[in-house]
Amino acid sequence: MKIKLDTLANIAALGTCAAIVVTLYVRPSPAASPQPYQGPKPYTVGERMSPLPGANMTAAPRTLFLALRHDCIYCHQNLPFYKTLIEGLEGQSSRQVQLVMITSDDKATAQSYVETNGLSFAQIVPTTEVALRDLRVPGTPTLILTDQQGRIEGVWIGRLDDARQREVLDKVLARKSGAT
Numbered sequence: 001m002k003i004k005l006d007t008l009a010n011i012a013a014l015g016t017c018a019a020i021v022v023t024l025y026v027r028p029s030p031a032a033s034p035q036p037y038q039g040p041k042p043y044t045v046g047e048r049m050s051p052l053p054g055a056n057m058t059a060a061p062r063t064l065f066l067a068l069r070h071d072c073i074y075c076h077q078n079l080p081f082y083k084t085l086i087e088g089l090e091g092q093s094s095r096q097v098q099l100v101m102i103t104s105d106d107k108a109t110a111q112s113y114v115e116t117n118g119l120s121f122a123q124i125v126p127t128t129e130v131a132l133r134d135l136r137v138p139g140t141p142t143l144i145l146t147d148q149q150g151r152i153e154g155v156w157i158g159r160l161d162d163a164r165q166r167e168v169l170d171k172v173l174a175r176k177s178g179a180t
Helices: 002-026 073-077 079-090 107-116 129-134 162-172
Strands: 062-067 097-103 123-126 142-147 152-157
Touching (some): 073 079, 079 097, 079 162, 097 107, 142 162
Parallel strands (some): 062 097, 097 123
Antiparallel strands (some): 062 142
């Protein structure tokens, strides 16, 4: 009888351990689940962008804001595209579009990121995560193209596939759609 009780106690203990393991490791934690964006609605074409403290939107006829972070995986994946974009803009005879980096990194981290990756911006505007959301930037990377009055001409959020990269190049470099 003692052996049966010991066996039952061991089975109960194993069952309890299994339940704990399943609860902790198999079922996803609510904290680990991605949370939907809770900030203001991102900008859409035709809206007017709010003034960005520290950024001069009138230095060129158009401004392309790039919201980037040094630790953003999609920003890193898009680096070759950003370099192509910068080279395309530098190849223009007159500066029609200025590039402005918006980042929640501190100034030193942002400058290091820019230098390490061979990027070039007219301005680097450090801000905070809260301020990015207030600017209606849902995350990084986000690209926002404006005219001198702040009217939105294009918005691209997240990692850019080949088709969206061509769309950005066409819009920013004022190329006809489908041009290579």
